[in-house]
Amino acid sequence: MVPDVEFTSYYGRPVVKASPWEADIPAYLFLGGVAAGSSLLAAGADLSGRASLRRGGRLAALAAISGSLYALVHDLGRPERFLNMLRVAKPTSPMSVGTWILTAYGPMAGAAGAAELRGLLPARLGPLPLGWASGLLGALARPTGIAAALIAPAVASYTAVLLTDTATPSWHEAHRELPFVFVGSAAAASGGLGLITASSADSGPARRLAAGGVLLELVAERRMERSMGITAEPLHTGTAGRLMRAATACTVAGTVGAVVSALLPGRRGRLASAASGVALLAGSACTRFAVFEAGQASARDPKYTVVPQRERLDRRRAAGSG
Incomplete structure (x- = not known):
């Protein structure tokens, strides 16, 4: 009897190099969403x-995009590297396109968030009156807030394209569904944050956005795993597997809690909403970190590069012979 062939590679070395990115990048992905x-x-x-809900959303967007940009610049090492990317606009490069998306979105979200803080401005700064600054921020609040919302879908989804455009097996094979997973995850997280910051009377849209995001995320995730073939394995093992299971548990618990909180009166309802919001945020963060860790694990094991290549070659041969 011939024993089953066990996959190996030259000296057991990886075929592709794992990304040099560290924890800054999944934090950047999460906060951007x-x-x-x-x-x-x-x-x-x-x-x-x-x-x-408006106030909490604007301030959350300002804080989150600031944290996201900090994580990105920290990973780059020097702030001028981000600025250098603005010297060109390359439509075929997800990194270039993403840089311009952030550059367009950041000032809009920043101005809308600053408008919510204009009450903290003093009436005067020495001999200089500051009433005009408060009035200007108030006038710009709605236009900049709407502009930020128009750019927001691109901010939530382009990071998935950034990952899948690499040669990292588990990222590349997820290129069809990962943008939908990230958009759903972003909706769930921001809806959860809205449940924390908004009053009970204003929290309805946040609850609906969270529920819709969870549905999109879970459906897209299942479709993604089916389409990825063997490269879906790293999503269920090791650190990525633990994070993905935690993401599912937190997301489902947060969704159930959000529904229950709508039925509870007064303080109990607010506490349930806040707890649900925390769970939804945790679930979204775990999803981003799980996808990141799965990609890194797939790059370190050569079978996730070679086996899909052989499967694609076999399909081409079968199609040619047919």
């Missing part, structure tokens, strides 16, 4: 007169 979803929520709340 939170910022994008929060801008969408804030714009809708502004147009529908939900003051607490």
